[in-house]
Amino acid sequence: MPVPPPDVAKLFASFDGSSAAYQSLARSLDGATSEWPELRVAVLSTCTTEVLQPFLIVEAARRGLRLNLWFGPFGQIEQQVLDAQSPLFAFKPDVVWIFARLEDWAERELLQFAAINLSELRDAIVKRITSITAAARSRTNASLLWSNFATPRLPGVVSAPGLSDARSLNAFCNALNEDMGRALANLSGAWIFDLAHTISQCGASRWTDSRMTLLARIPFSGEALVALSRSLARVLRALRMPPRKCLVLDLDNTLWGGVVGEVGVAGIKMGDSFPGNAYLALQKAALALRNRGVLLAIASKNNEAEALEALAHPDSILRPSDFAAMEIHWEDKATSLRRIAGKLNIGIDALAFFDDNATEREWVRAQMPEVGVIEVPASPADYAAALEASEMFDAPLVTADDLRRAEMYQQQEQRRALQQTSGSVEDFLMSLDMKVQVGPVNGDTLERVAQLIAKTNQFNLTTRRHTQAELAAMIQAGAVALWMRVTDRFGDNGLTGVIIAVPEKEAGLWRIDTLLLSCRIIGRNIETGLLGLLAREIASRGAQVLIGEFIPTAKNELVRDFYPRHGFTAESADGRLWRRELLPLDSFAIPSYLHLAYAE
């Protein structure tokens, strides 16, 4: 979880987690987080959900989100999405959470569960979902977050509770959830909140309180209100905020038991029996993260040779080659973390730090508040669970590029080695044999482009975080959006650049809304080539003048002079707007060492 600012942290420090405390903390947070950008979440449901409000506010704030919530009247999902003038759309939501219960949508059918055609019922429900989604999508760019279905608790319906066969209510719900997932996968900006999983984690028998259901149509117990809010806030955070990119691990008493410098490789605890297997559980969790694109690094106070020997131990699951960076020496850990971020060319705020030593954690927290410091429990038995509970690496999608990231960083190392042996920068860039492929953003690339937009901070001229749905709408409205991918002699860097230009009202005037490159290809003048291609593309659509925009942030100092360097003249005194005539097009030179190709 992100580190909250001090005043908010103070409010949480005195929070006891009781139901009453949620109510009062939610009110206090309203003032304490007033500077945060708000996330507008609309709730549409078949039952009463307003009671969730303070719980959601608190659990979201804990994760760095300020929620502005709107609750639709219960049982009016269609009424809200079918009417363009409805209060739902007037609210201008960023996210619409849709929560329909089977008990509310299909009670009559479920009461004759043994007699009905189950696949017809599933089809009817999925059709209802897709038509609600389509109606909402035609009127808003908000993310549409559907809860999936939990098995309803309907006494008497199941012939042999506990026996799972094709006609069990559970099997029906599982099949329905699968159908729903398939149907929503094709709809842009639609997501599924795994409510069924949240309920099973909490325990279905503890989830509802029949008194609240019967008196007020509230299908939640007090415990469920907290569990649901945590789970939903976690999903909202994953949808809206970038994950950490690198897990930095300590070694002694973290990846194995004992201090290798004292007990030697033979004496450390790492293996099949406790506590060695607890340390290996953490290693497995770290390996799983690596396999879905998170970089691993080491920051350890140790003798390097001994530490590497321990990692080469046959029982060790992680190997030296699994780590993208290693800082093993006796310098302080804040220095190590800075070097790791520098070496991997990522921000300090992309690091998460896992160290059993509370003093080290405190030191890093004090020196570098941007680092995600994971609270490590006292017993190694709880380490792996603590890594998961940290929520540091939650991301809604794993793309093909994520899967190859660790490998790409190895290629990066080889490129750096080559740079040291080449003469001029031009010679080096020539020797890379770069092939730059550029193409229009469309269905195939929308997801990856949106992901890049969400997480690129340094080479990003405007840092506008367009969602998939917003991008699709911009392109629909006439914007030219290009993606770029770069291959060189060391391998494929993947989709690593985006430029988007939009036509302005004044004829012939176009504005660059978004221009960004992934940090791993910075310093190769690829941006110059990308700008050149964009210029040619929009010139063919009648553009004559191009306006560039630079919006400074804490991270994008790197590109402050991008427009003046590319022949733009100041259009506003604050350095935000820049202007350049498009013609002659040849003045947008494309460096000779870039082999550009345009993909249709």
Place this chain on the structure above:
Amino acid sequence: MPNDSIEPRLRRVFSQVLALTEESVNDATAPDNTAQWDSLAHLRLVMAVEGEFGITIPAEQIMDMISFKIARLMIEEQSAA
């Protein structure tokens, strides 16, 4: 649970849920004289009271808890049982 410890804890719960100062909560605090005490706040209050004192108010009595004093008596009764 001694009755004299119930009152300050209950006052705290009421003040947190209804956004009142603890001093302003007394036996007479009720929906009639407390604007924030609407039907939703009522359920929040019931859940918060149950959580604080580890009790379960029977469904039939939930809507009867219509003043601080009644809430206090309900808790005292359950604690004595």
